[in-house]
Amino acid sequence: MNNLSKLFTNLLTVTLFVGLMFNDQLRSESEPYTPTTMITGANRGIGLEFTKQYLQKGWKVIATCRTPDRADELNNLKKNYPDHLSIMQLDVTDHNRIDELALQLSGIPVDVLLNNAGISGGSSNQIFGTMDYKVYEDVLAVNTIGPLKMAEAFYPHVKGSQLKKIITVSSSEGSIETAFKRGGGRLFFYRSSKTALNMLMVNLALQLKSRGIAVGMVNPGATDTDFMTGLPFPMRKPEVAVADMIRNIENITVENTAAYINYNGKPVPW
Numbered sequence: 001m002n003n004l005s006k007l008f009t010n011l012l013t014v015t016l017f018v019g020l021m022f023n024d025q026l027r028s029e030s031e032p033y034t035p036t037t038m039i040t041g042a043n044r045g046i047g048l049e050f051t052k053q054y055l056q057k058g059w060k061v062i063a064t065c066r067t068p069d070r071a072d073e074l075n076n077l078k079k080n081y082p083d084h085l086s087i088m089q090l091d092v093t094d095h096n097r098i099d100e101l102a103l104q105l106s107g108i109p110v111d112v113l114l115n116n117a118g119i120s121g122g123s124s125n126q127i128f129g130t131m132d133y134k135v136y137e138d139v140l141a142v143n144t145i146g147p148l149k150m151a152e153a154f155y156p157h158v159k160g161s162q163l164k165k166i167i168t169v170s171s172s173e174g175s176i177e178t179a180f181k182r183g184g185g186r187l188f189f190y191r192s193s194k195t196a197l198n199m200l201m202v203n204l205a206l207q208l209k210s211r212g213i214a215v216g217m218v219n220p221g222a223t224d225t226d227f228m229t230g231l232p233f234p235m236r237k238p239e240v241a242v243a244d245m246i247r248n249i250e251n252i253t254v255e256n257t258a259a260y261i262n263y264n265g266k267p268v269p270w
């Protein structure tokens with residue numbers, strides 16, 4: 001090969017290389033952003049329905065649950081959404097595991113951190129006179145402390161995303177004003193765990209507002225899941241409750257951060 005054809009070959013290589021780089025840049029600029037949600041307790045009930053609906057919307061979902069091996073519905077969903085659904089083991093009371101997962105996922109944006117996992121503690125364990133205080137500790141660990149620890153560990157992931165939202169599924173049972181209407185003497189652990197959760201999230205909302213992160217709480221209303229088994233009143237289907245909550249989550253921004261939104265879009269009184 002003479003010098004002229006060598007020069008020509010080199011020029012062609014450089015041109016192709018620059019062209020490819022430019023093409024890559026153009027592609028990443030023109031491709032629409034795919035938001036990601038990370039959901040706790042995603043294997044059944046409301047968490048599973050959130051997973052389905054966010055996947056249907058084209059989002060990426062990091063679905064976490066205590067025992068992925070037994071999460072049949074999630075594992076089936078994975079067959080239809082191999083690129084958009086990842087299933088991760090997570091017990092929200094295991095703080096070491098939360099930190100480990102946060103590290104494992106470092107650099108991955110989480111647009112909506114969705115604290116959904118929750119337990120009631122069972123109504124018979126929280127009757128005045130025979131309270132089971134170990135159960136109270138468990139309820140607080142899952143419903144109240146878990147969401148705070150998740151927010152703390154995944155703050156960098158939320159901060160690094162576009163939508164920047166920390167959302168928790170609360171309950172109107174945590175509303176003190178509503179308790180005066182509904183009456184007392186029941187679900188002491190569950191109700192107070194959600195009231196304390198609300199204060200934690202308001203506190204966090206006020207702190208994170210200037211950093212562009214929105215924090216909010218959503219209430220599904222009485223929804224037909226294992227959580228409500230045997231209760232004798234009308235319940236909404238998870239499909240409907242979750243569609244309502246997704247719409248309400250879309251309306252939570254830094255402007256109305258600390259919002260506590262009922263399924264019908266109205267504020268829940270504190």
Ligand code: NDP
Pocket residue numbers: 040041042043044045046047065066067090091092093116117118119142169170171172219220221222223224225226227228
């Ligand atoms: P379910 O009982 O159907 O599901 C609860 C979910 O939480 C399960 O995936 C369960 O996982 C998970 N979970 C429990 N403990 C842990 C833990 N330590 N770590 C990780 N995950 C855990 O309840 P719902 O789907 O109905 O409730 C979801 C949320 O909605 C809760 O926060 C609840 O308080 C709230 N809510 C529900 C209402 C309703 O009417 N259903 C009304 C108001 C609020 P596993 O399968 O491993 O037990």
